């Protein structure tokens with residue numbers, strides 16, 4: 001591999017994952033070799049200290065979203081949390097009544113939610129997949145129309161991991177409350193970046209992941225409301241009864257400490273980091289729209305997570321663009337007239353076509369940039385320059401080859 005290919009020096013893929021913050025790592029380190037006890041060991045101080053650390057982290061996670069500590073269960077990440085939320089609630093309800101139930105979700109969920117929904121269907125439950133507007137958001141009227149007598153849960157992505165749009169949480173929760181339906185949010189992309197209050201917004205279940213908010217990989221949490229209503233789920237990992245029987249297996253103490261610290265840190269920095277990242281994002285979008293012809297931005301113009309820029313460019317060969325942009329780590333996808341490799345882009349493209357019929361039969365290359373805590377204005381300007389030069393170079397070649 002040439003040196004150039006190895007030189008991915010600017011990281012703008014913070015939706016995929018984030019680095020562990022040094023402050024977070026520092027808090028984790030003692031829990032590997034020194035305070036290594038099992039939190040379930042109730043007979044000695046090694047166990048007590050580990051348990052104390054786990055309970056401190058539980059409170060830190062709870063605080064970030066306005067929950068109570070006892071409403072937080074640790075898991076291996078958002079994928080597992082979403083399994084426990086959806087499959088767990090349906091298993092519990094079916095066990096109690098021997099009936100099948102109905103889930104309402106959307107077509108632009110993270111892959112893990114979509115796969116869980118498919119599993120529910122395999123188990124004989126019903127699922128409605130709502131379409132979205134051109135920004136990738138669900139409509140409240142569609143939601144109301146989809147409700148059935150046996151609807152148990154509504155589950156949506158909070159901020160979309162590809163295009164950044166935020167779903168109308170308050171309106172969704174009002175509908176759910178009035179129909180006594182459980183409301184689960186996949187908040188992996190928004191936790192730590194925007195303020196969340198599960199009490200004010202009346203959220204019943206919420207999934208999050210440490211590695212999306214500057215904590216370690218392989219650890220996450222699920223919030224489940226304990227009063228009005230008390231959310232009940234059936235576990236599917238059995239054993240020593242850890243996490244109040246909801247998720248057996250010795251707790252990942254260093255990971256849990258890291259998640260807790262990451263939550264506390266992002267809460268402390270939210271008031272400065274959110275506007276800082278938003279300004280970088282707005283600067284990037286302004287420069288791109290002024291300097292690159294025919295750039296189409298995906299996602300909602302204002303109801304969007306602070307760190308996401310998703311843009312689609314026509315008449316550029318993807319491979320050529322990737323080569324010209326090889327110094328930047330970002331994520332790409334295509335939404336071509338011939339077929340899309342992203343289910344999210346495919347859904348919004350249908351709606352974009354209604355407003356912009358000139359998009360028809362054209363191939364688009366989509367770039368997703370995810371700004372992070374370490375991103376600087378100089379980096380953003382550099383990436384804008386690079387992008388502009390790449391498009392200028394690639395477009396003339398592409399015209400003959402697309």
Ligand SMILES: *Cc1c(COP(=O)(O)O)cnc(C)c1O
Nearest residue numbers: 077078079110161186188189209
């Ligand atoms: C990353 C992500 C997940 C999966 O989280 P893991 O902790 O990696 O399992 C789920 N949903 C969204 C929106 C995500 O961004």
